[in-house]
Amino acid sequence: MACHVAWRMTLITSMSFALTGLAGCSSNPAPLTSSDPGPLATLSSGGQVLVNGGGIPVVPGQAADFTVYVVNPADSHVELVSAALVPVPGYPEARFLHVGLMLRPDVLGAGRGWPSGIPTRPLTGARLPRGQSNIIIGITGQAAGRNYAAAGIRISYRVSGRLYHLTAWSVGVACVRKVVGPSYPGCSAAVSKAVAAVRKMIGLPG
Amino acid sequence: MLVEAHISEGINSEDVPSQFLDITLASAQVSRGPFSIQVPKSRDLMRAERLGNGWVNFSIVIDSGDYVTSQYIPVPMASRAANGSQPAAQEVLGHAVTVPHFRSFRVMNSSMRRILTSEGGRPDGVVPCEWLKYGSQREDETRIGEVHTDTDSGSTDEFKYATQADSTITVGVSASASSGWSGDGSVKISNHFGGSGSFPNPAGTLKYADGDFYYQRYESNNEPDCPGKYMNQAVSALGDAFRGTNSPAANPYGGCLHDPHGQARADPHGGTFDQDRGTAEGYSGIANVFGFSFGGGTGFSNNIYQDYTNNSNVEQYYCGNGPMPDVPVIYNSSH
Numbered sequence: 267m268a269c270h271v272a273w274r275m276t277l278i279t280s281m282s283f284a285l286t287g288l289a290g291c292s293s294n295p296a297p298l299t300s301s302d303p304g305p306l307a308t309l310s311s312g313g314q315v316l317v318n319g320g321g322i323p324v325v326p327g328q329a330a331d332f333t334v335y336v337v338n339p340a341d342s343h344v345e346l347v348s349a350a351l352v353p354v355p356g357y358p359e360a361r362f363l364h365v366g367l368m369l370r371p372d373v374l375g376a377g378r379g380w381p382s383g384i385p386t387r388p389l390t391g392a393r394l395p396r397g398q399s400n401i402i403i404g405i406t407g408q409a410a411g412r413n414y415a416a417a418g419i420r421i422s423y424r425v426s427g428r429l430y431h432l433t434a435w436s437v438g439v440a441c442v443r444k445v446v447g448p449s450y451p452g453c454s455a456a457v458s459k460a461v462a463a464v465r466k467m468i469g470l471p472g
Numbered sequence: 473m474l475v476e477a478h479i480s481e482g483i484n485s486e487d488v489p490s491q492f493l494d495i496t497l498a499s500a501q502v503s504r505g506p507f508s509i510q511v512p513k514s515r516d517l518m519r520a521e522r523l524g525n526g527w528v529n530f531s532i533v534i535d536s537g538d539y540v541t542s543q544y545i546p547v548p549m550a551s552r553a554a555n556g557s558q559p560a561a562q563e564v565l566g567h568a569v570t571v572p573h574f575r576s577f578r579v580m581n582s583s584m585r586r587i588l589t590s591e592g593g594r595p596d597g598v599v600p601c602e603w604l605k606y607g608s609q610r611e612d613e614t615r616i617g618e619v620h621t622d623t624d625s626g627s628t629d630e631f632k633y634a635t636q637a638d639s640t641i642t643v644g645v646s647a648s649a650s651s652g653w654s655g656d657g658s659v660k661i662s663n664h665f666g667g668s669g670s671f672p673n674p675a676g677t678l679k680y681a682d683g684d685f686y687y688q689r690y691e692s693n694n695e696p697d698c699p700g701k702y703m704n705q706a707v708s709a710l711g712d713a714f715r716g717t718n719s720p721a722a723n724p725y726g727g728c729l730h731d732p733h734g735q736a737r738a739d740p741h742g743g744t745f746d747q748d749r750g751t752a753e754g755y756s757g758i759a760n761v762f763g764f765s766f767g768g769g770t771g772f773s774n775n776i777y778q779d780y781t782n783n784s785n786v787e788q789y790y791c792g793n794g795p796m797p798d799v800p801v802i803y804n805s806s807h
C-alpha cells in the first residue's frame with residue numbers, strides 16, 4: 267500500500283494549533299498562506315532578504331561598480347523612475363556616479379572604472395519584466411585611504427501610474443587608494459564589516 | 473491520528489539529550505476530506521518550544537486499520553525561530569505550515585493493534601513513546617556546503633557558517649540498533665553553542681565544507697506509537713566549519729562563459745564579491761553514522777556566506793545553476 271497523506275497545519279492561537287487538510291491515498295499539499303509581497307522586492311531566497319556585498323580598490327574619483335538585485339513578482343510591468351544611494355552607518359557616504367539596468371543576466375560582483383564592460387540601458391524609464399533584474403551602480407570617494415560605502419539604493423518606480431519606493435539591499439564599498447596595486451586585504455574586511463552593519467540595520471541576524 | 477511533541481530531557485555538556493519523550497498533544501479520528509485538529513496550549517508545548525530555540529519538533533502518527541505511518545517535522549512556533557526567514561515568520565504569525573508527504577503506510581505491529589482494540593479504537597489510548605539513550609554519542613563531520621576556488625594564483629574564498637545555524641536533518645528509525653534504518657521525517661537541530669565557523673580557501677580549492685555534529689541512538693520503550701524500536705538522529709551542532717576531505721563535482725557547464733544563467737565578475741587586484749544565500753545545497757548523504765545515511769532536506773542554515781576575493785592579475789568569473797547571486801553552489805571558470 268503506497269498511500270500518502272498531505273495536509274496543512276494551521277495555528278489557531280499563538281500557542282495552540284490545528285491540523286487541517288486532506289487525508290487519503292493521493293492529495294496535494296495545500297499552498298502556504300502568504301501576504302502580498304508587493305510589486306517589487308529586494309532579492310530574497312525563501313522569503314529571507316539577501317544582502318550581497320562587493321568591494322574594490324579604486325583611485326580617488328574612479329568608479330567602483332556593483333550590482334543591486336530587484337525582483338518583480340508580477341506580470342505587470344514596473345517602470346523605474348529614479349534611484350538614490352542608501353548610506354551605511356559608520357562609513358563615509360559614497361558619491362553616486364552611475365546607474366543603469368543591465369541587459370544581460372551577467373552581474374558585476376566588483377568592477378573598476380566606467381563603462382563597466384557589461385551592456386546597460388538608462389534606469390529612468392526602464393521597464394522591468396517579471397523576475398529578477400540587475401541594476402549596476404557606480405560609486406566613488408575622494409579621500410585616499412578611506413572606504414566609501416553604500417547599503418543599496420532607494421528606487422522610485424511606477425506601476426499602473428502609482429508611485430512606489432523600494433530599498434534594494436546590496437552593499438558596495440569603494441576602497442579609495444592612491445594607487446591600485448596587486449593586493450588589498452583591507453578592502454575585503456571592509457566589505458564584511460559593511461555587510462554586517464547593513465544586516466544589523468535592517469534587523470537580520472548576524 | 474496523534475500529534476506529539478518530541479521533547480528532549482537530560483542534556484549533557486555536549487548538548488546531547490539522555491532521552492526524548494514523544495508527548496501526545498492532540499488526537500483525532502480522521503476520515504477522507506478536510507480535517508482539523510485542535511491542539512490546546514499546554515506546558516509540554518511551551519516547554520518543547522523553549523528547548524527548541526523557538527522550534528518544536530512534532531511527531532505525527534497516523535493509524536489506519538492495520539496500517540500506520542508517521543513522521544517527525546519541525547515547526548517554528550516563536551518569532552525567534554524565524555531568524556530572518558520570512559516563510560518561518562509567516563508560519564509563526566500566519567499559523568500555517570505545509571507538512572511533507574508521509575512515507576508509505578506500514579503494517580501495524582501486534583502490540584499496537586492490541587492496545588487500539590482494547591481502547592475501542594481510540595488513539596488517545598496509546599502511551600507516549602519514550603526514547604532512552606542507547607550507547608555513546610558520536611561526533612561526526614557533516615557536509616554543509618562546498619567550495620570552488622579558481623586556480624589562478626591570488627583567487628581566494630572564505631566560507632562562513634554563522635551563529636544561529638539551525639539545521640534540518642533526517643531521522644532514522646529501525647527495529648535494529650545497527651542496521652535497517654529508514655527515514656522518518658526530520659528534526660531541527662539548534663546550534664545551542666552559538667558558535668560560528670569560517671575558513672579560508674586558497675586558489676584551486678575544490679572541496680566540500682563540513683561542520684561537526686553530534687549523533688545519538690535511542691531505544692524506545694516499544695510502546696505502540698513509537699515509529700521503531702531504535703531511533704538515530706543528529707542532536708546538536710557545534711557550529712564550526714572547515715574544509716572537508718572529499719571533492720564535489722566540478723562546474724557542469726565547463727566554465728562560466730557557457731553558463732546559461734550568466735556569470736558574476738570580480739576585477740583583478742582586490743575585487744571582492746560576498747555572496748549571500750538563504751539555503752545551502754541539500755545533500756542526501758551528509759553523514760553516515762551508526763549505519764544510517766543522514767540527509768538534509770531543506771538546507772542547513774539561514775546564514776551562509778562565501779566571500780570571494782580576486783587578488784590575481786586577471787578578471788575572475790563566478791556562476792551557478794541559476795541566476796546569480798542566489799545559487800546554492802558557486803562555480804568558477806576553472807571548476
